[in-house]
Amino acid sequence: MKRAGLGGLFFAWLYGVPFLLLVGLIRRVxxxxxxxxxxxxxxxxxxxxxxxxxxxxxxVLPVLGLLLAVLAGEALWRRHFAGALAGMVLLxxxxxxxxxxxxxxxxxxxxxxxESDPPVTHCVPISGGRGCPGG
Amino acid sequence: MDQHGVRGRYGRSMAVASGWYGTAIAAVAVGTxxxxxxxxxxxxxxxxxxxxxxxxxxVGLVWGTPVxxxxxxxxxxxxxxxxxxxxxxxxxxxxSAALGVGVCAAVYLGRS
Numbered sequence: 731m732k733r734a735g736l737g738g739l740f741f742a743w744l745y746g747v748p749f750l751l752l753v754g755l756i757r758r759v760x761x762x763x764x765x766x767x768x769x770x771x772x773x774x775x776x777x778x779x780x781x782x783x784x785x786x787x788x789x790v791l792p793v794l795g796l797l798l799a800v801l802a803g804e805a806l807w808r809r810h811f812a813g814a815l816a817g818m819v820l821l822x823x824x825x826x827x828x829x830x831x832x833x834x835x836x837x838x839x840x841x842x843x844x845e846s847d848p849p850v851t852h853c854v855p856i857s858g859g860r861g862c863p864g865g
Numbered sequence: 866m867d868q869h870g871v872r873g874r875y876g877r878s879m880a881v882a883s884g885w886y887g888t889a890i891a892a893v894a895v896g897t898x899x900x901x902x903x904x905x906x907x908x909x910x911x912x913x914x915x916x917x918x919x920x921x922x923x924v925g926l927v928w929g930t931p932v933x934x935x936x937x938x939x940x941x942x943x944x945x946x947x948x949x950x951x952x953x954x955x956x957x958x959x960x961s962a963a964l965g966v967g968v969c970a971a972v973y974l975g976r977s
Binding site: 741756762813 | 891898
């Protein structure tokens with residue numbers, strides 16, 4: 731039972747965290763079709779949630795697993811989670827490298843929407859440029 | 866004894882490597898299908914208006930399955946060497962998957 735729990739935790743980290751990060755990064759670099767500004771906001775918020783969950787779980791799961799394995803006296807899983815700490819650092823470095831290639835940071839990005847610009851309803855005179863009729 | 870020898874470790878590291886391919890495929894499938902795309906109005910050409918699910922099946926059958934089988938074959942060869950060096954099945958499987966992808970990518974890029 732203890733072993734199954736620790737094993738589940740380990741493989742949740744091993745496969746779950748890269749899965750979340752990969753899904754988040756694919757969404758982050760994609761150019762989605764978001765007709766309105768609200769759609770774009772919602773898309774960006776979901777992407778942020780997936781990326782944040784991946785980054786947080788990457789930090790939490792190996793430490794939690796190492797703690798539980800030490801408490802349970804499981805030498806095999808203690809070694810696995812000690813290795814997971816190194817993997818955690820590697821994953822953070824890999825994500826940081828990808829984040830360095832984006833121009834606006836990894837999270838908090840809102841993709842462009844395809845909403846048309848609001849029509850101009852009043853004239854703004856520009857000094858030296860254009861005047862307005864009647865003004 | 867067999868379970869703890871190189872032979873047992875080979876099986877487990879191949880399972881770990883297959884898990885990596887499964888994870889990567891699932892992440893790409895979920896990631897790409899979760900991105901909305903603009904509706905196409907010109908559907909005259911064949912395969913021009915597939916739904917995300919349909920295109921996933923199409924790409925998987927035509928392109929994905931042969932590539933995956935090739936990757937698994939290369940990984941099986943690499944893993945046979947790696948398990949002799951690395952004591953941990955998880956580490957050996959992960960390394961074999963990474964090396965397998967690396968070898969296949971190098972061959973593909975070198976050929977084209």
